Amino acid sequence: MFGSKRPSTAPSLRLPKLSTSPGLEDFHYALSQAQKNRGRTIEMPWISADRSSTYVLTVRCDSAGGEPAWLLYRGDGPGSVMAFSYASSDVTLVHSLVINECITNPTHDQTQTATYMSIRTSASPATSGTLTSVGVDSGTFPALAARSKATLEGDLKNMQVPNLLQSIAISKMTGKLYVHSPNGDAQIFFEDGSPLHAITRETTGDLALIELLLWEEGEFLFFPEERSTDRSVNKRLDALLMEGITLVDQNQFLTKAHLTQDSYILRKSQSLTEVEFERLVSQGAPIDIAVQKQFYQAIDNKSTLFEVLRRRPMNKTEWIPVMFNLLTCDLISLTDRSPIAAKPAPLEAMGIDRSAIQGVLKNLSRSETGLFTYPTFLYFLEQEYFRYEAFGYPFSVIIFEPRRHGHSPDSPSEPLSITAVRELARRVSSIKRNIDVLGHYETFDYGLLLPNTSLAAAAVCANRLAELVLRTPLTVDLNVGSIALAVGVASIPEDCHDLGMLLAAAIEAKNRAKKGTSPVVLFRDVAHSHSVA
Numbered sequence: 001m002f003g004s005k006r007p008s009t010a011p012s013l014r015l016p017k018l019s020t021s022p023g024l025e026d027f028h029y030a031l032s033q034a035q036k037n038r039g040r041t042i043e044m045p046w047i048s049a050d051r052s053s054t055y056v057l058t059v060r061c062d063s064a065g066g067e068p069a070w071l072l073y074r075g076d077g078p079g080s081v082m083a084f085s086y087a088s089s090d091v092t093l094v095h096s097l098v099i100n101e102c103i104t105n106p107t108h109d110q111t112q113t114a115t116y117m118s119i120r121t122s123a124s125p126a127t128s129g130t131l132t133s134v135g136v137d138s139g140t141f142p143a144l145a146a147r148s149k150a151t152l153e154g155d156l157k158n159m160q161v162p163n164l165l166q167s168i169a170i171s172k173m174t175g176k177l178y179v180h181s182p183n184g185d186a187q188i189f190f191e192d193g194s195p196l197h198a199i200t201r202e203t204t205g206d207l208a209l210i211e212l213l214l215w216e217e218g219e220f221l222f223f224p225e226e227r228s229t230d231r232s233v234n235k236r237l238d239a240l241l242m243e244g245i246t247l248v249d250q251n252q253f254l255t256k257a258h259l260t261q262d263s264y265i266l267r268k269s270q271s272l273t274e275v276e277f278e279r280l281v282s283q284g285a286p287i288d289i290a291v292q293k294q295f296y297q298a299i300d301n302k303s304t305l306f307e308v309l310r311r312r313p314m315n316k317t318e319w320i321p322v323m324f325n326l327l328t329c330d331l332i333s334l335t336d337r338s339p340i341a342a343k344p345a346p347l348e349a350m351g352i353d354r355s356a357i358q359g360v361l362k363n364l365s366r367s368e369t370g371l372f373t374y375p376t377f378l379y380f381l382e383q384e385y386f387r388y389e390a391f392g393y394p395f396s397v398i399i400f401e402p403r404r405h406g407h408s409p410d411s412p413s414e415p416l417s418i419t420a421v422r423e424l425a426r427r428v429s430s431i432k433r434n435i436d437v438l439g440h441y442e443t444f445d446y447g448l449l450l451p452n453t454s455l456a457a458a459a460v461c462a463n464r465l466a467e468l469v470l471r472t473p474l475t476v477d478l479n480v481g482s483i484a485l486a487v488g489v490a491s492i493p494e495d496c497h498d499l500g501m502l503l504a505a506a507i508e509a510k511n512r513a514k515k516g517t518s519p520v521v522l523f524r525d526v527a528h529s530h531s532v533a
Helices: 024-036 091-103 116-121 161-170 205-212 237-256 274-281 289-297 305-311 316-328 355-363 374-391 418-429 455-471 499-515 523-532
Strands: 042-047 054-060 069-074 081-087 152-155 175-181 184-191 194-199 219-224 264-267 332-335 395-404 437-441 445-451 483-492 520-522
Touching: 024 042, 024 054, 024 091, 069 091, 081 091, 091 152, 091 161, 161 184, 161 237, 184 205, 184 455, 194 205, 194 237, 205 237, 205 316, 237 316, 274 289, 289 316, 305 316, 305 455, 316 332, 374 395, 374 437, 374 445, 374 499, 395 418, 395 455, 395 499, 418 437, 418 445, 418 455, 445 455, 455 483, 455 520, 483 499, 483 523, 499 520, 499 523, 520 523
Parallel strands: 483 520
Antiparallel strands: 042 054, 054 069, 069 081, 152 219, 175 184, 175 219, 184 194, 264 332, 395 445, 395 483, 437 445
């Protein structure tokens, strides 16, 4: 392929030469011309900013149909050399591959100054020659100085994850892919196009890469030559993509069934035997029967999906196939309404006025936020520790620090406004149980005490907390991109056996989250990284 001369094709339609590399809209324009002039080659030439190199991209749509054929040449005229060829109707993928191919040329300039859109319409300044990120606040994505080092940049709405991963593999790129989305952040390290290490908020390795295939929103950057010594991806990319296709289909089915974390799950039969259960699920996707039984047993006809996952922690790559099976095998149904009818509180049923209790709670809370004061939170925390000492009940604590980014990259972050804190408290309260305790921690941080909760269940809760805080704006004047959130999680007895050590562990995990890309960090992972180091 490399080194071959450009074939003679006639007649060709040549577009005006651009002063530098084309943007995505130029690729769309070239393809539209090829579709209008089937059987005819469309040539799109451009020159590097230092005017030392010329590139020509051709696209041709055959009259008989099929995928458009794209060819990239270095040079113009009889002496040009073909550097790239690909057949695809995915313009975003082709743009990515072509721009990456051009980046290997040291004369390539990534700053776009003119496009066919501006030639045709005299539009406003043209876009970057790389895949351009849309509407990313520099507070949540890497700072502009760091982003300038990226050789690939784009939006998952324009370039789906499978295509993105395949383009990196085809181009044999080495470096780090960083993805920021409502689902959290992800990092995948590649060497010669092969993924070696993958991390998401919930998992690592093969499962993290498969989970990434579910992400349909978000933006990405690729930083060349960044490496990691960790090795967590064991399977080939093509094998992982095949596994992920099934998971994506199952997730789309659940989405069409209107399943959310707040959906209530109901058993359709209250007298199903174990043999009948096994017979029914055997008709579905091949999944470990023990895992399906454990999940089904956790369904109590009064809990949401989030509450079930809190009792039986599973990541997305595990619970999506199980929910798919239970629904398709007609074992469960979903509803958005609570199946439990409202009933008086226990004390009200005894004729006791709850106003006295509310008065006590009011005295223990800060009036402006409605949350328990810091000393009150510590009191409940100590009582839970005494309960652990007496009965051995595990418990976990989440310490989280929400901040508003400063007005400039150099200015410090600021505490949230009272209005934003109230909305944050409302969202967190929507996922906590009546026995959980939410309160202030020190000055501007917050704590969530989770009695009788393992570390895995606390991680489910922490990830849900981060999702609720970061997915939509807390106030009309505080967009999602302006919020910085760090969440630390620790548990007794899994992390330690001392109350002071528990708080120190949660704070250490929170501080690690402030320095990393994921808003949620478990102290277990911090301790593991120290032991490895």
